[in-house]
Amino acid sequence: MAEASPELVDVTIHGPRTRMRGVRAPNVELRPWIEDFPICQALTQYQILHIGIQEAVAPTRIVRTKQTTTYFLACIGGRGRVLIDGRWRICKQGFACLLPAHTLDAFEAIAGVKWEFCWVCYQRPAEQRPIADVISPVMARFEPLPLKSAILGLMHECNGPGQPTLMQEWADLIRAYVLRFAQPSDQPDALRLLWERVAGHLGEPWTLAKLAREAGYSNEHLRRLCRRQLGRSPMHQVTYLRMRRAAELLATTEHTIEAIAHDVGYQNPFVFSNAFTKWIG
Structure with a gap:
């Protein structure tokens, strides 16, 4: 581990x-x-x-x-x-x-x-x-x-x-x-489209089941595919995209922590801050 x-x-x-x-x-x-x-x-x-x-x-x-x-x-x-x-x-x-x-x-x-x-x-x-x-x-x-x-x-x-x-x-x-x-060219189009949609709608309440439905895969197939192609689980990929966007907003805007947390899908700024510290530092 x-x-x-x-x-x-x-x-x-x-x-x-x-x-x-x-x-x-x-x-x-x-x-x-x-x-x-x-x-x-x-x-x-x-x-x-x-x-x-x-x-x-x-x-x-x-x-x-x-x-x-x-x-x-x-x-x-x-x-x-x-x-x-x-x-x-x-x-x-x-x-x-x-x-x-x-x-x-x-x-x-x-x-x-x-x-x-x-x-x-x-x-x-x-x-x-x-x-x-x-x-x-x-x-x-x-x-x-x-x-x-x-x-x-x-x-x-x-x-x-x-x-x-x-x-x-x-x-x-x-x-x-x-x-x-x-920027690998051998990834399935469904996977690319899924993550482009997620990146454009980070405020939505994404779950593994919702991700799988969007991509047209079973939960387990999406999990295996993400592990092989991305090196992380589907929900870790969602968190990564949220944290990356939050880091960009913090570095390039004057938005408050509360506003950024809401923009990337966190209703509780304290939970967001803990996740951000773990992933970004």
């Missing part, structure tokens, strides 16, 4: 044997671990701040209680822990996760286990469509080697020849591999 997270605070710890390499866009906020990365202008058009490959060992630990970027992480080897929906989950080889902006994000290496993963970090302007939409999985199977190869190709070009055409092509590939995970 996944372990519930205690109260977390922002922290950045890189173990002494942790190795990182990557590429960054120009004019990004410099952090010590990316300041030596070569610069690639081609990343800017996709709002990518930085990309890279990391071999992490304990006590490596990253916590962002007010994350403003979207973070894609694909495990190449070993395993680590990622905080998803307020609980720690294992991310192992052949899996990836997508951590959206305006949520509590955290990940850490496990003692005695080397964890190799590649990452892509996005900045989303308010006017741009987020890379994570209503049917984006939180954690699902993903073949990481093509993405790793594209990142290595871009790193080689940026550290050596620096041919703009090739750097653009590597950036295009990286974007395409992330989109393959974030």
Whole structure:
């Protein structure tokens, strides 16, 4: 069973044997671990701040209680822990996760286990469509080697020849591999339509039975489908969409907590606040 997270605070710890390499866009906020990365202008058009490959060992630990970027992480080897929906989950080889902006994000290496993963970090302007939409999985199977190869190709070009055409092509590939995970084309239309309807009517009293009726599935089939496609149960997906919308409203409007709670389907602001703290931080 996944372990519930205690109260977390922002922290950045890189173990002494942790190795990182990557590429960054120009004019990004410099952090010590990316300041030596070569610069690639081609990343800017996709709002990518930085990309890279990391071999992490304990006590490596990253916590962002007010994350403003979207973070894609694909495990190449070993395993680590990622905080998803307020609980720690294992991310192992052949899996990836997508951590959206305006949520509590955290990940850490496990003692005695080397964890190799590649990452892509996005900045989303308010006017741009987020890379994570209503049917984006939180954690699902993903073949990481093509993405790793594209990142290595871009790193080689940026550290050596620096041919703009090739750097653009590597950036295009990286974007395409992330989109393959974030906006999958193989999900049933009924599932996509269901979550688009839910996202547009978060104030309604959604139940598993009502969701199943809307999609035309049995309760159990919808449950299995959501677990496989999204990495969470149907009702957890409803809560996730509510919390994501609430976080966006808190970050971009001056609405009261009571108004936001009502907008996303909570009649009791206290219950909403408890759920928000658990999921978002």
